[in-house]
Amino acid sequence: MRRLYVATAVIDYNGDALGDAVLVEEGRISGVGPESRFRGVPRVRLDGYLTPGVVxxxxxxxxxxxxxxxxxLRGASSPEEVAARLARAEGPVALGRGWNQEEFIEEVLLERSYLDKYVSxxxxxxxxVCGHMAVANTRALETTRPWERHPELVxxxxxxxxxxAAYYVLERLKDTMDPVELVDAALRALKSHGIYGASSMACTAREVRALKKLEDKGRLGFRVACYASHSEWRLLAGFGGLEWRVVGVKLFADGSLGxxxxxxxxxxxxxxxxxxxLLMDKKSIAxxxxxxxxHGLRVAVHAIGDAAxxxxxxxxxxxxxxxWLRIEHASIASPSQVEKLGAQSLWVAAQPRFRVSDWWRGxxxxxRIDWSYRYRSMMLRGARLALSTDAPVEPFDPIETLRAAVGLCGNPGLCPESENLRPREALQAYTLTAAHASGGPASVLGRIEKGAPAALALFSEDPTTMTGIAKAKVKGVT
Ligand SMILES: [Zn+2]
Known part of the structure; x- marks a missing residue:
């Protein structure tokens, strides 16, 4: 199938304009340039700016x-609202937390009939909200049959x-969640936001099996570089298909700031x-x-504190x-460490949204707050900066990451100007550099060129400008 995508502008990984049209054939880019160059091809007109798919x-x-x-479910003001919010949960099971009947406008108790009306x-x-009580719909009750185990609590x-009984039902439902469905739901959400590749960290045998099944069914359409967990990498090394592969191992040198x-x-x-x-020292890491x-793997090491x-x-x-060594987070780096990261051209997988979420880090x-999230300094000195979200820790929507990266934080104290990336730097770090940092099947992403997979993101505003990033929404195209 041949198709010409025509947009306001086509922008490459580094912010360079490439014309206004991208020709796609059989899932690959086969041409890019001004629309007038392409004749006799069916057109898809898009309102916005095409960029390489985000990684x-x-x-x-x-x-x-x-x-x-x-x-x-916090703050829901009626049983109806609880049920309506639950219905918005994506995935094979709808779970919600936090309702409180004290917050309902009328004094009614949430019960099964309300949930059934919205989720059947x-x-x-x-x-x-307390965690000691829950309400289930008919499907949840029939699937888990809690009265057989805890008749007095149901x-x-x-x-x-x-x-x-509540705990039992939740655990049983988690067991019934098919990892194929979970991974598929995640991939569909990512693609709908213009993300077409990722490093999936600490992935498990369950996830690897799910990726294989999805690719076998032709439902992947996404490039995954898996970094297997410390306990499973020996088992998983070498597994992979065309669009996904176990390319590395994830190690932890320390814990979290929180x-x-x-x-x-x-x-x-x-x-x-x-x-x-400190969980691993230099000798054990090496x-x-x-x-x-x-075993042919790369190594990604989680290090948040400066000692790690x-x-x-x-x-x-x-x-x-x-x-082949990458550093995950590198949240706290002394000035001399920033120099070394650059001098050693190390990969750094950065999460700009942490600047906003870790507002309490002072x-x-x-x-030492001045040592936190020094991503632009690292990049300018030569470190290879790749952007990411650590989702589900942070929202996966790329626009949230870009806003935090360029300093649209709502609080300039959290995002000092000297560490704000320029929009073009952020775009490159979130496309080409992230693709290379991920490696394996993801390494072919990140630029708009002949032969590359047709993985394109559409920004409603120009992502190479601050005003564009402030206002834009992003979605997937292909
Ligand atoms: Zn993580």
Whole structure:
């Protein structure tokens, strides 16, 4: 099938204008330029700016599918509203949390009949804000039959579940969630937002099986570079198809800033005596890396604190500065570490949205807040910066990432000007560089050129300008 996509403008990974038309044949780009160059081809007219499809360099596919099945029910003001919100949950099971009858305008109790009215085609469960009680629809009750296990904790007629019965139903429903459906739901949502490739981090055997099934059914249409979990990579190395492959292993050098387990060189400012927890040192990282590379894999190391980052930098040096080592997050970097990241041309998978979400980081870090999220400094010194979301940790919508990257944060204190990427830099880091950082089947994405997969994103406004990023919506095209 031949088709000419005509838009306001076609923009490459680096922001360069390539004309206004892209010719697509059998899923590949076969030409790009001004519309007048292409005759006798059916046209699809698009309102907006075509760019290479976005590549998310760090997310969790199955986790995203799971999170998409759960909606926030806090603040719902009636049983009807709870049910209507539940119906918006994507995925094979509709789960919601946070309703509270104290917030209902009228004093009525949520029960099964309300849920059935809005969700009847799949199991649905609404957990009360306290977590000790839930309401299930008929499908959820029939699928899990909680009265056989906890007869005294179930009001079958009204669909009310108390304590262990609620827990039991939720666990049973999670078991029934087909990983194929979860991954498929995640991929469909990503593609509808113009994302056509990703590094899926700490992927499991379940996810690998799901990807294989989806590709066998011709339902992938997305490039996945899997980084297998520490416990499973020996089992999964070498698995893959045309559009997905286990290309690497994900290691953890430390924990998180929120839990005060990210490894810092000096104490947490709000927890004297605590420096966090180093999970791997340079020697263990290097040893594991050598073994993984022997199996043809790349290595991605999670390092949030500056002490963890130091170990990865040292491991990188010990290994002879290979090009297959990536650093995930690199959230806290001292000035000398920023220099080293650049001098060693290291891959850094960055999550610009963390700048906004970790608004409380000053408490943890004190004056070291100036060392947080120094992504532009790293890039200008030579580090290879790839953008990502860590979804479902952050929203996967690329426009949210781009806004945070260029400094449209709502609070300039969180996004200092010196670390704001320019729109074109952000676009490149989110397309071509993210594709290369991901590797494997994703490495062919990221640019609009002859022979590349027809993975195109459509921005409603010009993504190479600040005003465009401030206003744009993005969706998938092909
Ligand atoms: Zn992650």
């Amino acid at each position: 998310d360099a760090h997310l969790h596919l199955e986790g995203l599918g799971m999170a998409m099945s759960t909606v926030d 085609d799949r199991p649905a469960v609404a957990v009360r 009001d079958r007629e009204r669909g009310l579940l108390y304590e262990d 839990a005060r387990t990210a490894a810092l060189t000096t104490d947490y400012s709000d927890d004297p005596g605590n420096k966090g927890k 040893a594991e890396a050598v073994e993984a590379v022997g 980052l130091e170990e990865v930098l040292e491991a990188h040096r010990l290994l002879g500065e290979p090009s 408490k943890r870090l004190g004056s």
